[in-house]
Amino acid sequence: MTAMPGSITFDEYGRPFIIIRDQDQQKRLTGLDALKSHINAGKQIANTVRTSLGPKGLDKMMVSSDGEVTVTNDGATILKMMDVEHEVGKLLVQLSQSQDDEIGDGTTGVVVLAGALLEQAGTLLDRGIHPIRIADGFELACQRAVEHLDKIAELFPVSADNVEPLIKVAKTTLGSKIINKCHRQMAEIAVQAVLAVADLENRDVNFELIKVEGKVGGRLEDTLLVKGVVIDKTMSHPQMPKELKDVKLAILTCPFEPPKPKTKHKLDVSSTEDYKELRKYEQEKFAEMVKYVKDAGTTLAICQWGFDDEANHMLLQQHLPAIRWVGGPEIELIAIATGGRIVPRFEELTAEKLGKAGLVRELSFGTTKDKMLVIEECSNSRAVTILVRGGNAMLVAEAKRSLHDAICVVRSLVKEPRVVYGGGAAEISCSLHVAAQADQLASLEQYAFRGFAEALESIPLALAENSGLSAVHALADVKAKQSSTNDPALGIDCMQTGNMNMREQHVIESVRSKRQQLILATQLVKMILKIDDVRSMGDQGSQGY
Structure with a gap:
């Protein structure tokens, strides 16, 4: 009996069964083994970026497969460039990217927090608590932490x-x-x-x-x-002026080139007269294009595509400065800034579609030949x-x-416009609040609450470690002072100024960023705790298990 892999076949009694491809290579993780695998992967990723947290955090040197070197301590960039194989590790990379897309900051902190939550979940699993109870407890604790974050946040003048x-x-x-x-x-x-x-x-x-x-x-x-707008281009001809005032810009997406038929074409030039006629036709077309631009009142032509050299020379003769090969995003930004319209055909160019700018000048950098053009004093100067x-x-x-x-x-x-204080101050305050809430719970979730409170302390611990302080002593000191004074602005003195009041040090963070970190990290950990069956299909599927 033969059958194609992955197809339905029948045994000698006529009962159908499926032959699964690469069944002999399959590995399967279920239950606690799967959860432990997830937790270990998450902890490894978090430990990788943990040393990059804070003002004294270290940088990572990332070397790509083609030898390109990047040195950074931006969490999202580090994780994006890492070659992560484990699927749960990839989820943490996506978590960092989500924080970057939504807020733009706190990409390292959110991964460190998620790793700490996974570590606490592992400890609770060892105590025999069901993963669903842990996940639900973390979610409830996150809600309490976010509510407390809103209470300690202060209004900020913008x-x-x-x-x-x-x-x-x-x-x-x-x-x-x-x-x-x-x-x-x-x-x-x-x-x-x-x-x-x-x-x-x-x-x-x-x-x-x-x-x-x-x-x-x-x-x-x-x-x-x-x-205004800076574009990495120069005037299309070296003899064109380097500075223009009260400029009217024509923004073109049509090239200064002879028109070509849209269908397949073949042109035979069999005599000198044919060649001269073709050349005359091209010159007439160039003259017509330049006339359209000039008649609209243009003093600077910006073109997305190239120019023929003959058209470029004709523009110079007509005293019409021009810029060529300007990219699509730059074209759009110039149109927004100058209030001009992007024109796809010369025939459609009118005075109403021109953009306006007070000054266009060429920037040169020292003794190098590098030059850029700056379009300033635009009619819509918001760009x-x-x-x-x-x-x-x-x-x-x-x-x-x-x-x-x-x-x-x-x-x-x-x-x-609301802020909390940095240096781990907000996390310590939320940790103390969640730990206090745990004592009021009679259900099993109180263990998850305490685990969440300990996970929140991972941020100030990492800050203290990266600053060369004794992490446990520094954290204990701040927790004791926050408990006695009830001041949520006390944090880790990373710069070692002798003052742990972040309000006086002006170490301020957006409450929006902190809230998003808590919510995203908790949601991801809750999702990971609910995955208890992982199947690896050899070369066909995940290779990280």
Whole structure:
């Protein structure tokens, strides 16, 4: 009897059965073995990024398969670049990415918290508590922690007139990054960028209007904020002017090239007259294109596609500066900033569709030949660009990631202007509250509550370890003082200033970010605890079990 793998066949009595592919290679984990496998995988991933937490956290050097080196302490970036095989490990990578997409900051903390919750779940499983009871207990404890977080959160002034509080929050975010040597300047740039595009009445920030460009060369201190658009291009002809004022821009997605038939075509040039006629036709077409642009009142043409050299020379003769090969996202940003319309055909170009800008100038960098164009004083000046400088590509890339985190935190505060204090202060306060709530429960969930409270302490413990302190002593000291004074602003003194009051040190974090960390980590752990049957199909499926 033969049958194809994975097909239905029949035995000698006519009863159907399925032949499963690679059945001899199958492995299967069930019950506690499966749960232990998940927990170990989660703990390993969390331990990997744990050392990157906090202002004294260490960086990771990630080397890709093609030898490209990335140095970063951004949790989402580290996990994204790691080659994780275990499927539960991949879930933690997605958890970090979810935090990054939703909030933009706290990507390391959320994974450390999830790893600590899994570790506590493992201890509770060893005590014979059912995983469903543990998961439900964690969820209830998370609700209590979030409620307490809302109680200890303080209102935060967000105003375009007083930016100093926002700068302090951005500095807290940048304190753990490579660029912290100029974190005051970077914090100011992040705050100004967000306020330039923010709608403070509706508490909304259009993130698409903030563009972060990087250019290797110079120092980090040379990073600047441009209230307009920066494009990594130069004028299409070296003799075109390098600075233009009161500019009217034509934004074109049609190339300055002779039109081609859409169908398959073949052109035979059999004589000199044919060639001259073809050349004359091309010149007439170029002249017609330039005339369309010139007649609309354009003083600068921006084209998504290329120019023929002859068209480029004709534009120079007509004193019409132009930029070519501008990418799609930049084209859209220029259109938003200048109030212009993107024009797909020369025939449709009119004066009403032109964008307006006060100044277009060329930036040159030192003695190098690198040049970029800046479009400033736009009619709709809400679009901004941050031009990041740095000694090498690795530093520029990390500075861009750091600025992204700072911008996201400021955006969170615009959306919800409430803060809690950093240095593990909020986590310790929530831990004490959840532990107190556990004593009031008569059910089995009280063990899960205590486990959750201990897991919350993993954040201040990691901060203390990474700062070179005796972690247990530092945590015990802060817990004792928080219990006696009932002050939720007391945290780990990572910078060793002798003051553990985070309010006075201006170590401030968005309550939105903290709440999201608690909720996401708890939801993921609850989901993992409910997986008790894992089947690996050899080369066909998961290889991590």
